[in-house]
Amino acid sequence: EDQVTQSPEALRLQEGESSSLNCSYTVSGLRGLFWYRQDPGKGPEFLFTLYSAGEEKEKERLKATLTKKESFLHITAPKPEDSATYLCAVHHTTSGTYKYIFGTGTRLKVLA
Amino acid sequence: GAGVSQSPRYKVAKRGQDVALRCDPISGHVSLFWYQQALGQGPEFLTYFQNEAQLDKSGLPSDRFFAERPEGSVSTLKIQRTQQEDSAVYLCASSLGLAGGLYNEQFFGPGTRLTVL
Numbered sequence: 001e002d003q004v005t006q007s008p009e010a011l012r013l014q015e016g017e018s019s020s021l022n023c024s025y026t027v028s029g030l031r032g033l034f035w036y037r038q039d040p041g042k043g044p045e046f047l048f049t050l051y052s053a054g055e056e057k058e059k060e061r062l063k064a065t066l067t068k069k070e071s072f073l074h075i076t077a078p079k080p081e082d083s084a085t086y087l088c089a090v091h092h093t094t095s096g097t098y099k100y101i102f103g104t105g106t107r108l109k110v111l112a
Numbered sequence: 113g114a115g116v117s118q119s120p121r122y123k124v125a126k127r128g129q130d131v132a133l134r135c136d137p138i139s140g141h142v143s144l145f146w147y148q149q150a151l152g153q154g155p156e157f158l159t160y161f162q163n164e165a166q167l168d169k170s171g172l173p174s175d176r177f178f179a180e181r182p183e184g185s186v187s188t189l190k191i192q193r194t195q196q197e198d199s200a201v202y203l204c205a206s207s208l209g210l211a212g213g214l215y216n217e218q219f220f221g222p223g224t225r226l227t228v229l
Contacts, residue, residue, distance in 0.1 A: 004154075031216065046220075102156070
């Protein structure tokens with residue numbers, strides 16, 4: 001079954017304490033893996049697209065990496081304003097159609 | 113506008129009422145998606161449009177749900193005879209490219225929070 005699993009479900013960090021969020025997937029025909037940030041009461045905000053294993057993208061304190069079965073979102077020296085839910089989504093092809101599957105997200109809280 | 117807009121932002125309906133939710137995508141974006149998001153969950157796919165063509169409606173939970181994009185820009189999601197289980201946030205997203213191709217990252221609107229009493 002096509003599936004996207006994120007871990008941990010929730011994460012509390014002290015300001016400056018680096019960590020990683022995980023997104024594992026079991027799909028065939030990967031067309032892209034996306035990371036989004038979602039703040040309460042708002043729609044997801046696009047962060048990164050990764051297309052192939054070994055690819056890396058960086059933006060400020062965030063770095064996303066991709067392997068054949070999972071992606072990591074590394075947060076270096078986080079600040080309280082990085083607190084949000086981080087969602088990953090997989091875009092893949094199955095039975096001739098294209099699908100997007102989202103994980104349930106990791107709720108990140110960064111304490112000052 | 114610069115981003116995806118949705119209206120209304122909040123909608124309260126009595127059970128059995130019909131509702132219509134509107135989405136204005138980013139100008140020039142070919143693809144448009146509707147998602148349903150329950151509290152604490154990730155978005156669940158409902159339907160996909162490429163221009164005015166509805167290419168995938170496999171995620172619509174019942175025949176009470178109907179979506180259209182008649183001129184390939186603005187889209188409306190209609191829910192007939194609303195039920196309590198329809199209560200959720202409905203998100204609209206658009207992307208520049210076609211599903212399966214390049215530039216397929218999606219840009220989301222703020223969502224419409226639907227509460228069915």
